[in-house]
Amino acid sequence: MESLNFRRIVIQSFMVIFSCVLLGRLFFMQVMDNQYAVMAKNNAVEKRTIYPSRGLIMDRNGRLVVNNEAVYDLVMIPRQVKSLDTTKLCELLAISKQDFEDSYEKMRQSKGYSRRLPQVLFKQIPANIYAKFQEYLYQFPGFYTQVRAVRNYPYRNAAHTLGYIGEVSQQIIDKNPESYRMGDYIGISGIEKTYENQLRGEKGYKEIIVDVHNREIGSYMDGQFDKDAVGGQNLQMTIDIDLQSYAEELMQNKKGGLVAIEPATGEILALVTAPAYDPNLLTGRKRGSEMELLKRDTLKPLFNRALMAKYPPGSTFKPLMALIALEDGAIHAGFGYGCAGGYRLSASKTVGCHGHSSAYNVKEAIKHSCNAYFCQCFYLFLENRKYKDPGEGLTSWHDYLNAFGLGVDLPVDIPNALAGYVPRPDLYNRMYGENRWRSKMIISLGIGQGELGVTPLQLAHMTAVIANKGEFYFPHVVRPAKDDTASIFNQKQISSIAKRHYKTVIDGMEGVVTGGTARVAKVEGLDICGKTGTAENPHGEDHSLFIAFAPKNNPKIAVAVMVENAGFGSRYAAPISSLVIEKYLNKEISEERKFLEKKMLDADLVGHLKRYTIP
Amino acid sequence: MSSTTKKIDTDWLTILTYFLLVGLGWLAVYAADYNHAYPNIYDLDRNYGKQMVWIGISLLAALVIQVFDTRFFTAFAYVIYGAILLLLVATLIFGAEISGSKSWIRIGPANLQASELAKFATCLGLARYLSNKKADLEIFSNQMIAGGIILIPMLLILLQGDAGSAIVFVSLILVLYREGLSGGFLALGILAIVLFISSLLVPFTYIMSTIAVLLLGALIIRKGLDFKQIALFILPLAGLVAANMYVDSLTLLIILGITGVFFLGIALFTKRLVMVLLTLTLFCSIYSKGVDYAFNNILKEHHRNRIGVVLGTIEDKRGVGYNLNQSKIAIGSGGVYGKGLLQGTQNKGDFVPEQSTDFIFCTIGEEFGFVGSCVVIGLFLFLMLRVIALAERQKSSFTRIYGYGVASIIFFHFAINMGMTIGLVPVIGIPLPFLSYGGSSLLGFTILLFILIKLDSERLLYLR
Structure with missing residues (x-):
């Protein structure tokens, strides 16, 4: 019996020892080890x-210009999907079987793929398709939807x-x-x-x-x-969406840019690049393919011409040229210069001018846009005795232009605006050799041709500064908070040029519309001041330019319009500018100008260009 | 009257433990299956509602058992055993197949698992046979008969495809050991387990070398440094190690078998120690290689995986190891005091599969923490030791043997089930007695325990 007693103890020991092993292990797992709590969470x-x-x-x-619209992502947890009726799913989602397979493969190849975790199979199912699909969702175990928002543009x-x-x-x-x-x-x-x-x-x-x-x-x-x-x-x-919409219509079927600014505040009222596209194209499921089409379009609709296309300003530069020549003392307001159909550079070379009576002062010169007059202004500016050589003169001219936002990065709140180009002496030193160039060799700068490059935004800004007689804010499209003193758009800038010179130039610009080169832009009662321009284009027809603001006293709107390959400034740019101004100030176009509006709306300058999509 | 009261002595301590375990079990099933949508605890659509019914049925059975005369159990032990064997056979023929094993019989609205009832029946049969004075377990034929009583239901259950429940019967070897079976069998069993595990973890050559070195040590201790004998021992083994490198597993097994039988013959004939040790080494090698071969070629994929996960040779928390990993997370995250009843995130989120049945301990571990674990283990340990104490205080050997049967089966279930939830043993699908959801299991264990309580209560009345 002794041995049986021993055996009882052996069996009891098994039980006690195993229980202790369990307890020990549980103590370690539950009390000592923290990792399980983390894993549980x-x-x-x-x-x-x-x-x-x-x-x-x-x-x-x-x-409301931009709002949010609900779309639905279709999410699946692969492990929970047992049998899938692909045909029905595709039918409900209005997609092809190929689309489904592509998305499925893309999902499987994605970095975070796991059979247990929710995977996005389709993105951005529109609300109308979702509404129908939702009723059948129960037939697809393992599928869920999650709501996302996309932008919508009314x-x-x-x-x-x-x-x-x-x-x-x-x-x-x-x-x-x-x-x-x-x-x-x-x-x-x-x-x-x-x-x-x-x-x-x-x-x-x-x-x-x-x-x-x-x-x-x-x-x-x-x-x-x-x-x-x-x-x-x-x-x-700061954009006026109605004005923006109207301006876009006027610019349809044309290439170019249009920028309208409120001179007193620097607020951009409209900013148009043509051709444009409907922003709704780049939302939702079709975004990728639409983007591809836009990218491959030969007319480059994605290219923001208003901010990124550089053109020589042509004659629209003349008011500024007059301003700085007056300020710098190169001329005075009563300076007259005879125009014999051009500006003679040498026995064989002449800068041509059109037929008009000679300008006996600055106002008349602007009104008739006399090339000879402004070449002479520029010549006098560079050859001013206060500069030791034309190089120093050109540097001074360059600085004046910079102060008007030309050739520098304008602080605007839209990304990727270009600085344009204003030449310095070093360019000509490189081209002709150190100090081996003369004022007359670069004389076309004085009439806005040559190496000058400005964007429509810069042109509009320059116009706004002139209109507001040198007091300005940098252009912007979003109104900064009034108390945000750190915002550069709340900081008033003041140009160093004397107010009386502005008056002179503005009088000239008034003459342009009342009896000068842009009589087409005249609107009864609006006191529009403007300046036409034609930018020489070696690749084709000249670009049509116009800058304008109105009313003359207390200006509410300044506009710069650039229409590519449209010839004289008075042909397209001036009418379009005046229509935009009239629309903004009068809210409607007067009866006698409706024909002009229709002509501008109907004008198609790109139809012959055989617009196609680069494959 | 007073003498009768004195003679019927029901062990209320065991019954109290039983009630505590069943109560805790129901609470755990309730927590595991809880759902806001079904607040009624009697809801028969939910596991806890059904379990409530099964508790009622089990208590009824326990009460009925107390009404029987204890002599019924001794007299009808073989009949009950035989009847259950028939039920097992019937299950094989008419049974319903549920999740891969054919171990259920439909009775009215419920499914009955005959293998759960086979446990107490086998204990009764074994007790009846061993309580016979002539059944001396030193004698080979008696060992065979006792083994047979255990093996027949075991095989029938194995045929049903329920390997987990079949393995439970192995625990009855403890009863045989207590009743005089040589400790060698127990030692052999333990050696078999150790070799089994190491065979799957360590290359065969190492195991063989280790055994050889150990036995060589024994040889040297007994016989001294006799180089002739050492050479005799080492040379055949060296040959086999060399053979291991060139032939495949099956060929090696055959070679090992032939040499094993050959040396067994020599050992029996010459009775020389070196030959006995050599034979021993060879048989260990055959076993080890055999396990390895069986594991890789005979066992099914899911068996291999379950064993592999526990041995740590398979590290796959997403796939095969998922159950075990989730079970460990649930229990381990319980901390000292647990997350509180119905507060377990793993439990509520159904992360652990089979949470009401085989993995019921996860619910307790998570919601009641280490304190809950201690209570469960404490209750089980107390119950098992108490059952042994009851068994040992019997004058009747029938009751004692039956009592050991009860203790062995509960111990095995407890050890394997608890062990598997925390990764100490492979995942074998057997329930935790009294706690797991499942009517057959609860009924089976209740009958198992209450027959002992009945037998014990009348220990002073009869001498069997």
Whole structure:
């Protein structure tokens, strides 16, 4: 019996020892080791991002120009998808089987692919398709939808200014890991880019408890660690969407740019590049293919001519030339210069001029746009005795132009505006050799030709500065907060040129419309002041230019218009400018000018260009 | 009257433990299956509602058992055993197949798992046979009969495809050991387990070398440095190690078998120690290689995977190891005091499969923490030791043997089930007694325990 007693003890020991082993292991797992708690939280608690709604954008009159529209991403958890009726799914989503297979393959190849986690199969299903699909969603176990917002543009205008949003790139994610994650949207161009930080808002998150199928079953810790999303700020633009829309219509079927600025504030009222496109094309599912088409279009609709195309200003430069020649003392307001059909450079070379009576003062010279007169102004400016040589004179001229925003980066709140080009002596030193050039060799600069390059925005800005007699704000399309003193758009700039010189030049510009080269731009009662220009174009027909502002006293609008290959400034640019001004100031076009409006609207300058898509 | 009261002595301590375990079990099933949509605890569509019914049925069975005369169990032990064997056979023929194994019989609205009832029946049969004075377990034929009583239901259950439940019967070897079976069998069993595990983890050559070195040590201790004998021991083994490098597993097994039988013959004939040790080495090698071969060529993929996950040779938290990993997360995240009843995130989120049945301990571990674990283990350990104490206080050997049967089966279930939820043993699908959801299991264990309580209560009345 002794041995049996021993055996009882052996069996009891098994039980005690094994129980101790279990207890020891459990003590280690439950009390000592923290990793299981972490793993449990990873399992069951999901941090869901709450996306803020992107800020809305209004025009200067509070009209909604950009809003958000709900679209739906189709998400699948591959593991939960048992049998899939692909044909029905494709039918409901209005896609082809090939589309489905492509998306499926793309999803499978994506970096974060997992059979257990939600994967986005289709992005941005429009609300109308979603509504129908939703009723059948229960037939597709493992499929879910998540709501996203895309931009929507009630007006189909101002595409370039507004810009577009798109998925954020890896580079930006790496730089701002806190603000962006894969798949987030970011402003890529236009004010969507400039004002990204205001529009974006702040993401929030909530921690929820999910079950093994990733279904929400409650909030974690009663949501005490959750954070609400903060919606993006709304933006108030300075653009008048009606004026913008009207200007775009006038510029349709033409190439060029149009910029209208409120001189007293620097607020851009309209900013047109032609040809343009409907911003709604670049939202939603078709964005990629539409973008491709736009990129390959021979007329380059994506190219923002208003900000990025450089043209010689031609005669529109003459008012500024007069201003700085007056200020610098090269001439005085009563300076007269005989025009014998041109400006003689040498026995064989002449800068041509058109037939008009000789200008006996600055006003008359501007009114008739006398080439000889302004060549002489420029000559006198460079040869002024206060400069030791024309090089120093040219440097001084260059600085004057810079002060008017030509040849420098204008501080504007739309990305990628170009600086244009104003030559310095070093250019001619390179071209002709050190000090081996003379004033008369570069004389065409004085009439806005030659190496000068300005953008329509710069031209409009220059016009606004002249209109407001030297007091100005830098041009902008979004109204800064009034108390934001740090904003450069709230800081008044004052030009060094004397007010009386402005008066002289403005009188000249008034004459241009009342009895000069741009009588077509005359609108009864509006006191429009303007200046035509024709930019020589070695590649084809000259570009038609016009700058204008109105009314003469207390100007409300300054416009610069550039129409490519449209000939004289008075042919297209001047009528279009005057129509924009009339529309803005009078809200409607007078009966006697309707024919002009119709002519401008109907004019098709690109029809013959055989617009096609580069394959 | 007073003498009768004295003679019927029901062990209320065991019954109390039983109630605590069943109560805790129901709470765990409730927590595991809880859903806001079904607040009624009697809802028969939910596991906890059904379990409530099964608890009622089990208590009824326990009560009925107390009404029986204890002599019924001794007299009808073989009949009950035989009847259950028939039920097992019937299950094989008429049974319903549920998730891969054919171990269920439909009775009215419920499914009955005959293998759960086979446990107490086998204990009864074994007790009846071993309580016979002539059944001396030193004798080979008696060992065969006792083994047969255990193996027949085991084989029938194995045929149903329920390997987990079949393995449970191996635990009855403890009963045989207690009743006089040589400790060598137990030692052999343990050696078999150690060799089994190491065969899957370590290359065959190492195992063979280790055994050879150990036995060589034994040889030297016994016989001293006799180089002739050492050479005799080492040379055949060296030959086999060399052979291992050139032939495939099956050929090697055949070679090992032939040489094993050959040396066994010599050992039996000459009775020389070196030959005995050599034979021992060879048989160990055959076993080790055999396990390796069987593991890779005979076992099914999912068996291999389950074993591999526990041994750590398979690290796959998403696939095969998913259950075990989720189970460990649920239990481990419970901390000291647990997350509180119905507060377990893993539990509520259904992360652990089979959470009401085989993995019921996850719910307790997560929601009641280490404290809950201690209570469960404490209750089980107390119950098992108490059952052994009950068994040992019997004058009747029938009751004692039956009692050991009860203790062995509960121990095996407890050890394997708890062990698997925390990754100490492979995932073998057997329930945790009294706690897991499942009517047959609860009923089976209740009958198993309450027959012992009945037998024990009348230990002073009869001498069997």
